[in-house]
Amino acid sequence: MFICVNLHPIILKLIWLKDFAPFRIKLITMNDEPELIRRAQKDPQAFGWLYDRYVRRIYAFVYHRCGDGAIAQDVTATTFEKALQNISRFRWQGVAFGAWLYRIARNELNGYFRRERHNRDLDWRVLETHVAPSHNGKHDALHAAFGALTDDDRELLTLRFFEDLSSAEVAQVLNTSVNIVYVRVHRALQRLRVELEKLETVEADHAK
Amino acid sequence: MPNEMNDWGRRLDAGETDDAELKLAARLRAARPPVLSMPSATEAAIRARVLNNSNAHAKPRFGFAWPRWNLGWWAGTALAGVILTLFSFMFSVLSQPLPASGPTADPVKTFTGLNATPDFIETLQANQLDQVRIVSVAPSGGWLTNQLEVTVAYTLTDTPTATLQIAFVNPNWDGEFVPVENRMPWEEVFSTEVTRLGDNQYAATIIINISAENNGAELARLAEENQVALYASLTAVSAQREFSRLAYHIARQYTYQLPTTVGCTTPNGLDRAVIKSVSVEPNSQLPNAPTAFEVEVEYQLSSAPVASLILGWADPAWTGEPIGANRVELFRYVSHTTSLVVSAQHTTARLRGLIFDPALSASVARDGRLALWVALACGPAGAQSTWLYSHVWPDHTYFVPTPNTANAVSIASASLTPGATLPGALTPINVTVNYTLTTAPTATLQIGLANAEWPGSEVDARAGTIFAVGAQPVVVTADKNSVTVPFYYEPISAAQMFSEGWQVNLFATLSYQTETGAWARLAYQFSPEFFYLLPISQ
Numbered sequence: 023m024f025i026c027v028n029l030h031p032i033i034l035k036l037i038w039l040k041d042f043a044p045f046r047i048k049l050i051t052m053n054d055e056p057e058l059i060r061r062a063q064k065d066p067q068a069f070g071w072l073y074d075r076y077v078r079r080i081y082a083f084v085y086h087r088c089g090d091g092a093i094a095q096d097v098t099a100t101t102f103e104k105a106l107q108n109i110s111r112f113r114w115q116g117v118a119f120g121a122w123l124y125r126i127a128r129n130e131l132n133g134y135f136r137r138e139r140h141n142r143d144l145d146w147r148v149l150e151t152h153v154a155p156s157h158n159g160k161h162d163a164l165h166a167a168f169g170a171l172t173d174d175d176r177e178l179l180t181l182r183f184f185e186d187l188s189s190a191e192v193a194q195v196l197n198t199s200v201n202i203v204y205v206r207v208h209r210a211l212q213r214l215r216v217e218l219e220k221l222e223t224v225e226a227d228h229a230k
Numbered sequence: 231m232p233n234e235m236n237d238w239g240r241r242l243d244a245g246e247t248d249d250a251e252l253k254l255a256a257r258l259r260a261a262r263p264p265v266l267s268m269p270s271a272t273e274a275a276i277r278a279r280v281l282n283n284s285n286a287h288a289k290p291r292f293g294f295a296w297p298r299w300n301l302g303w304w305a306g307t308a309l310a311g312v313i314l315t316l317f318s319f320m321f322s323v324l325s326q327p328l329p330a331s332g333p334t335a336d337p338v339k340t341f342t343g344l345n346a347t348p349d350f351i352e353t354l355q356a357n358q359l360d361q362v363r364i365v366s367v368a369p370s371g372g373w374l375t376n377q378l379e380v381t382v383a384y385t386l387t388d389t390p391t392a393t394l395q396i397a398f399v400n401p402n403w404d405g406e407f408v409p410v411e412n413r414m415p416w417e418e419v420f421s422t423e424v425t426r427l428g429d430n431q432y433a434a435t436i437i438i439n440i441s442a443e444n445n446g447a448e449l450a451r452l453a454e455e456n457q458v459a460l461y462a463s464l465t466a467v468s469a470q471r472e473f474s475r476l477a478y479h480i481a482r483q484y485t486y487q488l489p490t491t492v493g494c495t496t497p498n499g500l501d502r503a504v505i506k507s508v509s510v511e512p513n514s515q516l517p518n519a520p521t522a523f524e525v526e527v528e529y530q531l532s533s534a535p536v537a538s539l540i541l542g543w544a545d546p547a548w549t550g551e552p553i554g555a556n557r558v559e560l561f562r563y564v565s566h567t568t569s570l571v572v573s574a575q576h577t578t579a580r581l582r583g584l585i586f587d588p589a590l591s592a593s594v595a596r597d598g599r600l601a602l603w604v605a606l607a608c609g610p611a612g613a614q615s616t617w618l619y620s621h622v623w624p625d626h627t628y629f630v631p632t633p634n635t636a637n638a639v640s641i642a643s644a645s646l647t648p649g650a651t652l653p654g655a656l657t658p659i660n661v662t663v664n665y666t667l668t669t670a671p672t673a674t675l676q677i678g679l680a681n682a683e684w685p686g687s688e689v690d691a692r693a694g695t696i697f698a699v700g701a702q703p704v705v706v707t708a709d710k711n712s713v714t715v716p717f718y719y720e721p722i723s724a725a726q727m728f729s730e731g732w733q734v735n736l737f738a739t740l741s742y743q744t745e746t747g748a749w750a751r752l753a754y755q756f757s758p759e760f761f762y763l764l765p766i767s768q
Contacts, residue, residue: 069280073277073280077268077273077277078267078268078273081268081272081273081276082268091269091272094272095272095275095276098276099275099276099279102280103279103280129402129404132402132404133402133454164257164258164261179258183255183258183259183262184258186259186262188243189239189242189243197406200239201235201236201239204235204236204239205235207239207242207255208235208238208239208242208251211251211254211255212251215250215251215254218254
């Protein structure tokens with residue numbers, strides 16, 4: 023007898039087969055990421071659940087960095103291929119599996135731009151398409167201020183606030199410590215605030 | 231200050247808004263839109279690609295589809311060892327300590343204490359003034375040959391001595407180390423030389439010999455589109471053996487194509503390889519201890535610019551053909567191969583790593599003799615390689631020392647009556663195996679069911695309808711001669727391996743893992759007496 027909740031059909035089948043001999047009740051929820059990683063490490067078919075959970079987020083992240091659907095598709099597929107190939111090496115450390123995927127995607131994208139000799143600055147269309155429309159112009163100023171930041175700052179703030187990763191997850195993606203993430207986020211926000219104040223001053227002058 | 235920042239970070243994580251930056255963070259969060267919708271066609275394309283990849287993983291590349299009884303790792307390791315021994319050296323090159331010629335200014339002493347990627351501990355912050363740069367390499371690109379001469383310039387400021395590491399890396403690697411447990415293959419470095427730098431030096435020239443120890447499979451693993459770049463780093467080592475990287479340089483202008491990628495056209499029949507000399511007299515008895523031999527080969531390479539020259543010990547009765555049609559022949563007739571990447575620009579090669587191990591040669595020395603086998607192959611390592619030439623040289627035949635008693639294994643009894651139809655449910659079968667182990671203190675015993683075409687060695691399942699399901703391997707010791715092994719026959723796995731109504735037989739193999747990780751079969755029995763029939767569904 024098995025009870026599976028929110029489970030990918032492939033995993034459902036897998037659990038049935040794997041746990042065939044000793045009958046047991048197995049309850050799997052969305053929060054069982056370590057368990058699902060463990061299963062995926064033993065059987066690639068179980069990777070499906072992790073794929074379903076993260077594919078849209080990774081695609082969006084890549085797309086907003088490159089602004090090209092074809093590249094985003096290729097990089098996203100490569101990201102999951104590499105994750106699948108290397109999932110046996112993954113060790114759960116209390117940080118979501120997604121952080122690892124973001125790191126792979128980031129490396130892939132950086133590699134892609136190096137390979138393709140993309141000399142153009144990364145578009146970082148994050149706010150172009152990311153910031154929700156507003157009627158009071160505040161987001162437009164935020165958009166413009168965000169665009170004045172460096173690539174590193176934009177990447178950091180995107181991961182932390184738009185991709186909604188925790189500080190620990192951002193640290194995992196950027197391969198640094200949580201404390202350094204705090205410092206870098208603080209400094210990036212300071213710079214964003216300065217840029218924003220400049221723009222708001224200009225807007226206020228125009229309004230006069 | 232650090233404590234203040236930690237406190238601020240915790241407030242950030244808690245979503246507080248009691249200072250200007252935290253308020254701005256909240257604004258950014260509020261500006262976050264829903265996740266971009268992904269076109270369904272895009273999702274389908276990504277899913278199909280990953281699914282194909284998943285299927286490739288579900289069916290292990292090197293066949294031998296063991297069932298789920300925790301056998302995958304063993305079979306994988308065994309296969310990897312055998313396959314590597316036979317094929318992986320499409321790239322690997324024998325170490326040839328040629329005299330260091332050319333510019334060797336500032337000769338430096340090398341040491342071998344560090345030959346793996348250290349897990350860097352960032353306790354020491356790198357001084358921005360410390361620098362290292364690869365300034366020249368000869369040859370400066372193209373196919374990776376067996377020797378490179380690398381000159382680096384460096385600056386050390388606060389640290390009087392440091393370690394210079396030259397390595398191969400993925401050209402796209404950003405140079406950042408990640409925790410070793412989550413490190414991806416392309417985030418690793420393949421270390422070739424580590425050199426202690428003395429005081430008052432500003433440049434060093436290192437000769438890199440890419441030897442057989444520098445496994446080509448490792449390089450292929452970290453390569454990007456079969457290319458690797460050169461990497462140099464300066465590392466300080468504290469008294470506590472903590473490593474701190476002071477500076478590094480990835481010289482992407484010096485990228486090398488791995489020879490494993492050489493494209494092969496159809497062999498034109500003009501490729502040849504002739505053994506010119508061997509460091510042991512023909513028709514003599516081979517030594518009674520593992521020994522490495524040196525072999526000089528004259529070759530003609532016409533079908534490809536680069537190829538692997540492969541040498542091995544073979545059954546003298548084997549002609550060397552056919553290889554391409556059925557790769558199983560290789561496993562049956564050849565052991566202990568070694569290889570060297572050779573170029574069409576040259577005609578002679580010297581291989582120094584052909585090892586003879588008396589404990590492991592019995593499987594191919596069927597009449598107590600071994601002959602030298604030489605082959606030329608190109609293309610990617612493994613099943614896709616193209617054989618350009620293969621020949622066994624009977625005039626280079628040697629006698630194998632005979633152990634007092636040979637290794638042997640035989641199935642004595644099984645709890646399932648021979649000739650029975652295999653059950654449709656999970657069934658434990660206890661198999662008692664008698665064995666004699668004389669050439670090693672311990673060995674790994676594997677039993678299982680196989681069809682008659684299975685030759686008893688780890689083979690590529692794609693080579694034909696050769697299937698086996700096995701039990702958990704067990705370690706046996708030389709001081710005993712019998713063991714009973716439980717084999718859990720599982721019909722679902724068997725149905726994946728075998729067709730309905732097939733006859734399958736019990737087999738037992740006694741294997742030994744060498745220091746190199748390769749597996750060699752000591753003894754094997756495919757028992758005609760213990761046979762069973764697969765059920766036919768109604």
